[in-house]
Amino acid sequence: MNEQVLVNWQKKSAERQKIYQRLLNRADKNDVLKTLPDLHEEAFEKVDCLSCANCCKNYSPRFKTPDIKRISKMMKMKESVFIETYLNLDEDGDYVVKTKPCPFLGADNYCSIYEDRPSDCRRFPYTDEDVIVKRQKLTLKNSEFCPIVYYVLEGLNDKLGR
Template sequence: MNLDFYKTQAIQKQKEHKKFLDWMKKKPPKNLDYTVQETHDEVFGKIDCLQCANCCKTTGPLFTPKDVERIAKHLKMKTADFEDKFLRTDEDGDQVLQNLPCWFLNEDNTCSIYDVRPKACREFPHTDRKKIYQINNLTIQNTVVCPAAFEFVERLQEKLEKK
């Protein structure tokens, strides 16, 4: 997977994608949630995250208190010890990883805590969300990091412009 190609394409198409997503927000098409889910499923049927893992290498998830508790328990650690070892508080007051790539990313791009991973990781890149137009800025950001998010916006735009 050529990450540089996708990143370049995403940056070049940001204005076009933003315009499309803004249009979708102003006039949400009929059956949008269905079309979004269908498009998400198509994209992830062709793109294998294990070939990429760019999100795990370049962006850290936000850890909710429930995430911290669940993961610490899984690792048989005290919550405070888990936080001290792996997390920091960012400028927004959110708990995020101290360093990237993610501590839990294995060499084969699998996740060592996959079954208990943070909610942000489970939902990334958020392309199967209902009322997706509520997260347009996040979607644009994710196209630069995630080839699947880029392909999702491209395909969704293609589908909705045909209607």
């Protein structure tokens, strides 16, 4: 893909949601999974996450029990105090951060708990796994604030769109 693909990507992503939805519904899952590794790598070469950090500014990962245990231990806090200080339960019953941007995001876009970050953060933006097809609603939402998801969907559309 050419360099121009990321120019005005947010506007283009919003305009192309139906195209992406159709692509994710119609594309052969195996073809998608075969195509993802190269697109994922290519996207990360083109987009510097530290200059963006939209995920940390607009999105909260789920903090699962192992995440809470690990992070509260690293921060030398009781789990209950960590939860009370930083987390809320969302409508799905998942723990998420109380504030946006994420309280662990520094002004330099570095994460203060990076080595111990939640598994959702480690895996985001899910462009190298089947989540991109299995959880289409999430993929579409992510494409509106993550240039890497947008880039990968554009690449999938170029290669597999019919």
